Amino acid sequence: MRTFAPRARRAAALALLAGALAAASGTAAARCDGYAPFPPDAQGRSLYAIRSPNLFFHNVGLLHLMVTNVGVVGNPFGTDLHGAGWRGGEYLYAASLWIGAIAPDNLAYVSTGAPFDYELLPPLAPVYTMYESFEGVTGGDRRGFSGSRGDDDGDGLVDEDFHNGLDDDGDGEIDEDYEAIGQQMFSCEYWDNTGEARAQNPDHRPLNLRIRQRSFAWSTEGADEFVGFDYVVLNQGWETLRQVYLGYFVDSDAGRKDAEDYWTDDAGELLSIDTTYIDQTIRYSCRDRVTQRLRSCAEQELHIDIAFMHDTPGSQTGGKSADDMPPGADGYFGGMFLGHTTDPFGERAPERVEIHTCAFFSGNGTYPDGDPRSDYQRYDLLSRGTRPRGPTSQPADYRYLFSAGPFKELLPDEELHFQVAFVIGAGRRGLITNAIMAQRIYDGQWRDVDNNPLTGCWGRETCLRVEDPGDPLFWFDRCVDPPVREGPFKNTTCDHPSYWRDADCNCCTPIMDSATRCPGKETLIRWVGTVAPPPPRTGAEEPRRRARMAGDRRVRIEWDNTSELIADPIQQRILFSGYEIWRVEGWRRPFGSTGPTPGDWQKLATLTADPVGIELDLADCRFDVAVIDSFVPNPENPSQTLWRYDIGRYAFEDEVGLKNGMVYFYDVTAYSTWVDERGKVQRLSSQPSAVESEAVRPLWGAAAGESWKDLVMVVPNPWRGGSEADLTPSDADPTGTRLFFARLPEKPCTVRIYTMAGDLVDQFDNSGPDRRPRGTVEWRMLSRRGQEIVSGVYLYAVTCENETMLGRFTVVQ
Template sequence: MIFSRVKSWHTLLWAGILLYASGTVFARDLHPFQLHKSTGQYPDIYNLYTSVGQLGMTVTNFGILGNGWNPIDGKIQPSCQYKQHTDILRENVEHFSFAGLWIGGIVNGQRRVSTSIVDGVFESGQEGFEFFANSDVTIRSSIASTSQDSMAQYYSPLAVSHQDFLMDFKDYGSTVSDNLGIPNHTPLGIDVHLESYAWNFSFADAFVILNYSITNASPDTIRDLYAGIWADASVANMNYTDIYTPGGGFTWYDNLDGFDRSVDAAGFTRDIAYQYDADGDDGWAESYIGITPLGGSVPRTHFQTHYQQWVWTNSNNTDYPEYSMPLVDDERYSKMSSDVPQGDPATGIYGNDGYPNQTNSWLFLVSAGPFGSIPAGPDSVHWRLPPGETCQVVFAVVAARWAGTSQDSPARRANLHINADWAQKAYDGEDKNRNNRLDPGEDINGDGVLNRFILPEPPPVPNMTVDVGDQEVTIYWQDNAENFIDPISREKDFEGYRIYGARKTVTDSMPEFTLLAEFDRIDPLHDVGYNTGFDAIRITNEQGQPDSVEIDGRYYQYKFVNRGVKNGWMNYYSVTAFDRGDPESNLASLESAVSANRVYVIPGVKASSVWTGTPTVYPNPYRGQATWDGYGNREQMIWFQNLPPRAEIRIFSLAGDLVDVLEHDEQYRGQDVENIPSQKNPRMSGGQHAWDLITRYDQATATGLYLFTVENLDTGEIKEGKFLIIK
């Protein structure tokens, strides 16, 4: 597989997708490079990304994170995108092209560093691409198999999170000394097992945890092992500065980096290496990307976190001499085991935090160590990893929106702190003091084992479906959330439901979802919610007893009808479940993810097997740039309604020339109209069909009166109509 990273002041050139006999090649310039040289036993897997939460990050089985913003199989997928599930385009931000694991250690007095990726390398087999796939990728999920969530197919009782990726890679070939011909690569002889974890909880959807287990497969002891994440970050919103289009405005050179040493509630420094777009791109890139070590096999009090940054491929930075790219393993190990010196703000080229304040194509390296399985001395300052033994290092990749729009500061990084703290809480689990021991009072579940990756859980996401009609949407959902047992309180603490719809404004200044209704249990013992009860939404039989309705083989116990919804407009709905919280554990009420079961709909007249009435068009007349139109000629549309289940629509000019032919059935999802995001699979009524005003000869239509016929393909009946276009 080949990716490329363009580092130039000039316009980005897109060379398309090239196919070679050796595999798939992706290129953005005239000098693509092969990212990974397979050992042949296992295929390179590079098309998986975390999809359950808001942080969509590509994870490969050869040590690299991200996809370089290269289309995968012709599709644009997240590299490190937050928020990936939002409909607010300003918040849909990418954060790095590539990141990757570095591991360094001392073997027989020699410093060795194995890297998954480095800057400035463009050819397969060159120094820097030094990890190789040693397994396929296994996917697991803790989302119950009874859920309608797509991750339920991967349910496993062994799963840690809502989406686990498990994989193995190594830094050697057929033997631990085989460097596969890579120049200057002396393998450490290590096997790496990676497990990545992601959740869809609203409080835990902004981070991905990377759990690395590093095994010494060589016959030599590795001393003072350090692990780090190299990140070629560049915070950008592709809806505003598009890297995929020549002249799209994307640049690598408007970013700044920093290292956050603020102290969390447990008294530990957060140690977050982070980057941000310096000016936020007029509100389109007001986001942080951060990477922080969470812990490992060495207690938190016994390892150090180190931070480095430099400009892409700049090994001799005259402005910032200490901020230069390392070229050889000895220099890389030095970077991993030390901090870049902070400068004097009085010079004018450093910020108040001591890091460069001049924007550039900065990248950073955050590392932690030393690690091992055995302390080398009584002071535990140095560690050894003997042959056959394993140590663990855990990092989190964290994203966050700015808290305000002032200059970078701890206050503006408040959301980054919150999200990083949740990642830390997830890793800590029962280990509240981070000493890697189960101390008195920490054994939450009473099993005598130190358990990690524990988060408070809201009730499960309700299974839901919708029925779309004429200016009306009916939402149905199951009661699957009501018997959930909280893993911390060990109680059934379900409290109620909230029904959400699309925001009621076209601006991005309002919340993405509008709360339509809330219903909760009548429970005088717990002062949560409004004690409304569920009578208004419960499905009942003729005797008024609780009942259910069957839809597509599933039974639903609740429904909510949203009336007065405009036909032809994209809307979306979701239902969440929330609990009553646990005051004794200082836990507030928790709610399932609002975007987890979001369903997109476009209301309209339903299709009927008995075709009555006359087919019509709306808006009629169509006046150029209708409110729902986009900016291009292909982003305009009108709707034909009152259609039978299967129909052929033929459109004619007033002179009788055939303009276009549309084939319709009840399963229509807008796939033939660019203005409808068919990838969101919007539910429709089945009785209407959109047209983008483009003729069958791929030309825009002109102002004029048009005639149309609709043929019922089941009966042969034909009806006629007309509409006016004014541009």
């Protein structure tokens, strides 16, 4: 249902917490263009979701994208992690929503998250962080796709709780009724008038806006190279904002992140194309009102608007070979314009979705060829109404912005919606292919939400709803020439079919069952993609459980039964068929990496109830563990319940070719199989994924008995400039090196390291994240003052309770 609700009022609480923010310098390897990264607090913890442990990446697909709660997508924070990583390359420095408007003083103001000013910030309370979810999770039902019709808590309201850790509807429950989309969804919210935003930018004039940000990713093949974004901009102030524009600023940098000045030889272009996609599942035809010809609704017309950038190869003029990516990894990375609030009357918003402005500019120039430096210039850019006539002229460091609008007024408590996506592909053709998939998933499906079979029929997809008590409005039917005026319309609702019109000149929207039967699918549900069963929770995701995974040349991975409790959102059936076990070995932490890439994973085993060939029997890996919840509703039969078990319900032990001290990653994914309407067997599975903190190292076991002092050893000894266990240095791990003190007894021990002169270098104990004594502890070869050790012979003492043993090891740098 496409409508414009002028006064959809919502109650909202605004917390203002003052805090001083200071700039922090970036590393030598990272680009820093004047951004002011936020410092940690007194305990070294990140105040915002921009540093470990509060880092959030879309990583279920092939495109790995960093999202934050400070109004910025990407990584301009001076660390060596990718902002947008794909096949080893970097493609995004920073991106941000821009909101521009004319205030009551008749001056233009723009609230931005990038490129220079952090004007969109949450309060510092821990609750204002990022929240992760997935389609099918309890509390995240979608209207039109579930038995609850999107009303999870049965209070008569649909998705009234944004996923933000707060009780938005005041019913005493938190996040009990929101909308979960895709196989990985992140949600957060921030404001342009918090005390933090004002302290960071004293000259900033806020528009008193609250922004809700959601982002979605899919891991299924064909839909795993884009990430979608949905923004809601709410006026929480007392002022009426006029001539509002919503824009998206993107500073895209393409190339090898470890190459010098890799961002200075990029090229960009705005691509606008019309194409047709054939959906073989649709057999309905209708008569087009414009051409009067019979039209097959299987032929779906798509319009694509995407501004993209790519690295210029060294073989071309102005390109640098140092940052070239290998064949097949030449990514074309774009910001895709998808949608915004519309008004069929054209009074409050544009009648149809359309880019208003798109512009490329260089960070080194002066406006309009360079960055807009003031609110006046930023608003001028948003409202300019121009588009580039062709590609950028020569390789350089470019940014771009596209915008939508104008929106005539944004009254207090009104909201605007804006949808974009980041898409990547191999070359121009790959980008277009993935952009088509992103557009199709965003376009979604028509569903019957109002339970009225008379609405949404005969190509009438738009409701002419007028709730304002003001003057009546007239609607123009632009599908005929000349346009025909209809009206006046006043105090109309969407319950009666007489207020529905064909505004998009497409008789195929919504889709009918036949020329004589209307299913009443009046509401267009956006962001609908095919999803595999969600992955289970594994022990690798929790530090205390992960500490118990590794053994002596073996790893035991445990998981729960979450995947067996979730119904497919489209078919409304549990399609779970089995699990797949995955492993990564030989990972050395490539520069900028947050974890393994999709190509690093190798499948170890398939577990199913009906094994064939080398598949394993699921029952052989099932164990009796604690029941977390015995009252999970059965999505196929709400009158029945299912059992939800804790991690440990299933376990798989890997002992094949493992080496102690080496880094490994493990993941468990679920897959589904079913027979479609044409009798073909379909199989759907998701991509394995992991972040660096989920790595596992098999370690030497603890020494037993009174002879433990004869068994303790240092590995490797001598250490000669590196070992198989070493990783590429990073901000969090400056050396990347490891020495292991192995075969310690399974009791509290302290390890002390000395120079030959007797000076204490460092000391540490053998307690793990679970507080239990470990048989092996690692040392990162840093002194207690954070300095790298030099070549030489070192002494060590291991004291366990009242016993001490002495030894020595050699380091050759």
